[in-house]
Amino acid sequence: MSATTTVNAPAQQAPSPPRAAVGSDDARIGLRANLRHIGALARRNMLQIKADPESMFDAVLMPIIFVLLFVYVFGGAMFGDGNRGQYVNYLVPGLMAMMGLNIAMAVGTGVNDDFKKGVMDRFRTMPIARSSVLIAKMVVEVGRMLVATTILLIMGFILGLSVSTSVFGLLGAIGLSLVFGASLMWIFILLGLTMKTVQAVQGVAMLVLMPLQFGSSIFAKPTTMPGWLQSFTDYNPLSNLADAARGLITGGPVAHSALMTLAWSAGITLVTAPLAVAKFRKRT
Amino acid sequence: MAAGILVSMTRIDKKPRNNGEGAAGIAVSVRGLVKHFGDTKALDGVDLDVREGTVLGVLGPNGAGKTTLVRCLSTLLVPDAGTAVVAGYDVVRQPRQLRRTIGLTGQYASVDEKLSGRENLYMIGRLLDLSRKEARSRADELLERFSLTDAGKRLAATYSGGMRRRLDLAASMIGHPAVLYLDEPTTGLDPRTRNEVWDEVRRMVAEGATVLLTTQYMEEAEQLASELTVIDRGRVIANGEVDELKARVGGRTLQIRPTDPEQLGAMARAVTEAGLDGVSGTQVVPDEGVLNVPILSDEQLTAVVGLLGSRGYGIAHIGTHLPSLDEVFLAITGQKTADSQDATRKTEEVAA
Numbered sequence: 001m002s003a004t005t006t007v008n009a010p011a012q013q014a015p016s017p018p019r020a021a022v023g024s025d026d027a028r029i030g031l032r033a034n035l036r037h038i039g040a041l042a043r044r045n046m047l048q049i050k051a052d053p054e055s056m057f058d059a060v061l062m063p064i065i066f067v068l069l070f071v072y073v074f075g076g077a078m079f080g081d082g083n084r085g086q087y088v089n090y091l092v093p094g095l096m097a098m099m100g101l102n103i104a105m106a107v108g109t110g111v112n113d114d115f116k117k118g119v120m121d122r123f124r125t126m127p128i129a130r131s132s133v134l135i136a137k138m139v140v141e142v143g144r145m146l147v148a149t150t151i152l153l154i155m156g157f158i159l160g161l162s163v164s165t166s167v168f169g170l171l172g173a174i175g176l177s178l179v180f181g182a183s184l185m186w187i188f189i190l191l192g193l194t195m196k197t198v199q200a201v202q203g204v205a206m207l208v209l210m211p212l213q214f215g216s217s218i219f220a221k222p223t224t225m226p227g228w229l230q231s232f233t234d235y236n237p238l239s240n241l242a243d244a245a246r247g248l249i250t251g252g253p254v255a256h257s258a259l260m261t262l263a264w265s266a267g268i269t270l271v272t273a274p275l276a277v278a279k280f281r282k283r284t
Numbered sequence: 285m286a287a288g289i290l291v292s293m294t295r296i297d298k299k300p301r302n303n304g305e306g307a308a309g310i311a312v313s314v315r316g317l318v319k320h321f322g323d324t325k326a327l328d329g330v331d332l333d334v335r336e337g338t339v340l341g342v343l344g345p346n347g348a349g350k351t352t353l354v355r356c357l358s359t360l361l362v363p364d365a366g367t368a369v370v371a372g373y374d375v376v377r378q379p380r381q382l383r384r385t386i387g388l389t390g391q392y393a394s395v396d397e398k399l400s401g402r403e404n405l406y407m408i409g410r411l412l413d414l415s416r417k418e419a420r421s422r423a424d425e426l427l428e429r430f431s432l433t434d435a436g437k438r439l440a441a442t443y444s445g446g447m448r449r450r451l452d453l454a455a456s457m458i459g460h461p462a463v464l465y466l467d468e469p470t471t472g473l474d475p476r477t478r479n480e481v482w483d484e485v486r487r488m489v490a491e492g493a494t495v496l497l498t499t500q501y502m503e504e505a506e507q508l509a510s511e512l513t514v515i516d517r518g519r520v521i522a523n524g525e526v527d528e529l530k531a532r533v534g535g536r537t538l539q540i541r542p543t544d545p546e547q548l549g550a551m552a553r554a555v556t557e558a559g560l561d562g563v564s565g566t567q568v569v570p571d572e573g574v575l576n577v578p579i580l581s582d583e584q585l586t587a588v589v590g591l592l593g594s595r596g597y598g599i600a601h602i603g604t605h606l607p608s609l610d611e612v613f614l615a616i617t618g619q620k621t622a623d624s625q626d627a628t629r630k631t632e633e634v635a636a
C-alpha cells in the first residue's frame with residue numbers, strides 16, 4: 001500500500017484515442033464553417049418557434065392590433081373624422097420603426113432566458129465561434145421582423161395605404177427598417193446577457209422604449225409638439241426611420257432621414273455588438 | 285478497523301503519479317488548480333491525472349468542487365491558478381483545439397428541450413462540421429444505440445430524466461471525443477436508468493475514450509472507475525486505485541435489522557464488547573431501525589451474525605453494502621462530510 005500508485009499500462013488500452021470527428025488541426029474557424037454553424041443554430045431557433053408557435057404572437061398580432069387601435073382611436077383626432085385614410089398613410093410607415101423595436105425587445109428577453117439553459121454550456125464547449133450563437137439568433141429574429149412588417153403592410157393596404165412612390169421605395173423602406181431593427185437587437189442582446197432576470201430586462205426595456213416610441217414622429221407630427229420635445233424627436237432615431245419610411249412609401253424628402261437612420265444603425269452596432277459578444281464569451 | 289491502516293492512507297501526493305513514464309499515457313493532467321468565487325475556495329490546489337483509456341472517478345460531497353473542476357477542464361471557467369493539460373492541450377492557452385477533443389455531459393441536462401431528440405443530435409453533428417448526410421446518419425445511429433429511436437421525433441421536453449440523460453450522453457459522443465467529462469451522470473436517476481447509463485459509459489471506455497467522472501456515490505465509482513480521487517472543499521484528500529481505496533476504507537458495511545427494534549442498542553453493545561477481530565465502528569441508525577457494522581471479510585460477517593444469533597437476538601434482515609461517501613470520508617479524514625454532520629447530530633439525539 002504505497003503512497004503513490006504506480007501506473008501500469010492498462011491491458012485494454014486503446015490503440016490510439018479517437019480524435020474529434022472532422023475538422024483540421026487548425027484552431028481557427030473558417031468562414032464556410034462559420035456560416036454552416038450559423039445555419040445549424042438558426043435552424044435550432046426556427047425549430048424552437050415551431051415547437052412553441054405562441055412565440056410568434058407578437059410578430060403576428062402586434063401589427064394588427066397597433067394599426068387598428070391607432071387608426072380608429074387616434075385617426076379621427078389627428079386628421080379629422082373623414083380623413084382616417086390619410087392617417088393610415090402617415091401611421092403605417094412609422095409603425096415599421098416600431099415593429100423593429102418591439103421584436104428587438106423580445107430578443108433581449110429571449111436571450112436572457114435561452115442563455116441560462118444548459119445547452120449554452122454545450123455550445124461553449126464546442127469548436128465554434130461563440131458569436132455564431134448570437135448571429136444565428138439575429139438572423140431568425142430579422143426574419144420575424146420581416147413577418148411583422150409584412151403583416152403590418154397588409155393591414156395597411158386593407159385600410160387604404162397607398163404607395164405613391166414605387167415598389168423599390170417600399171422595399172427600401174422595409175430594408176431600412178430591418179437594418180435599424182437588427183442594430184437595435186444588439187442593444188437588447190447586451191441587455192439580456194447583462195441582466196439577471198427576464199423581468200429586469202423587460203423593466204429596463206419599457207423604461208427606455210416608451211419615451212422613444214411616443215417622443216417620435218411615429219404616431220403624431222412633431223410640429224404639433226412643444227419645442228423642447230421637437231428637438232428630442234428630431235434626434236430620435238425612431239423619428240428618422242419613420243420619416244425615411246414615409247418618404248420612401250408616400251413620397252417626400254428621404255435623404256437626410258435615411259442617412260441619419262443608417263448612421264444610427266452603424267453607430268449602435270459598432271458600440272454594442274462587440275460588447276455583446278464579449279459579454280457572451282465571459283458569461284459563465 | 286486498525287488505526288494504522290488509516291494512517292497509511294494516501295494523502296495528497298504531490299508528485300505526478302506517472303513520474304517515469306512521460307506524458308504519453310496521460311490524457312488529463314491537472315496541477316495545482318485553483319478557482320475561487322469570492323471567499324469560496326471551490327478549487328484549492330487540485331492535482332490529478334487520468335490515464336488514457338481509463339475512467340477516473342472524482343468522488344466528493346455536494347459543494348466539494350466537482351462541477352467547478354469539470355468546468356475548468358472544459359473551458360467554461362478560467363482557473364485562477366495552476367495548469368491543466370487535456371489531450372496535450374492547455375485548457376487556458378489552447379481552448380479552441382481542446383474543444384475539438386472533449387465531450388461534456390454536465391450535471392444539468394445540456395440538450396435543447398424545444399427540439400426533438402433527433403434534431404438535437406443533428407444540430408450538434410452540423411456544429412461539428414459533419415455533412416448533412418453524415419449528421420443525419422450519426423444522429424440515427426446514436427438514437428438507436430441509446431434506445432431513443434422511438435422517441436427520436438418527440439421534443440426533448442417530453443423525455444423522462446433518464447432519456448434526457450441518455451440524449452445528453454449521445455450528444456457528447458457525436459464527435460468521438462478522446463476525453464469525456466461526466467458530471468454526476470446518474471444523480472437523480474432511478475436504479476434501472478442508472479444501470480443503463482453505466483452500461484453506456486463502459487461501452488465508451490471500451491471504444492477507447494478516456495473518462496473523468498464525478499460522483500457522490502462510492503458504488504458508482506466502484507462500478508465504473510479504475511482509479512479514484514476523493515475531493516472535499518476544493519482539495520484532494522486521497523487518491524489511488526478503487527480497490528485499494530475500498531480496502532482501506534473498510535470494504536463493506538454489514539447492515540442488520542433486528543426483529544425487535546428495541547434491541548438495537550443492546551445488539552450494538554454486544555458486537556462492540558465482543559471485540560471481534562477487525563470489527564469496529566458499529567453504528568446504530570434508529571431512524572432506519574438498523575445496525576451498521578463495517579467489515580473487511582466474509583469471515584467477519586459470519587462472526588458478527590453468529591455472535592448475535594448465539595446471544596439470542598432475532599434478526600429480520602441482513603445485507604451488505606459498499607461504504608457510503610460518509611463512511612469513506614470518515615475513514616479517510618476521521619471526519620464526517622460537512623453535509624452529514626447535522627444529520628448525524630440529529631441521529632445521536634434520537635438515540636440518546
Ligand SMILES: Nc1ncnc2c1ncn2[C@@H]1O[C@H](COP(=O)(O)OP(=O)(O)O)[C@@H](O)[C@H]1O
Pocket residue numbers: 321324325326344345346347348349350351352353
Ligand atoms: N458561479 C459560482 N459563484 C459562486 N460560487 C460558486 C459558483 N460555482 C460554484 N460555487 C461554489 O463553489 C463550491 C463548489 O461548487 P461545485 O463545484 O458546484 O461543487 P460540486 O459540484 O462538487 O457540488 C460551492 O461552495 C459552490 O457554492
Ligand SMILES: [Mg+2]
Pocket residue numbers: 350351352391467468
Ligand atoms: Mg456539481
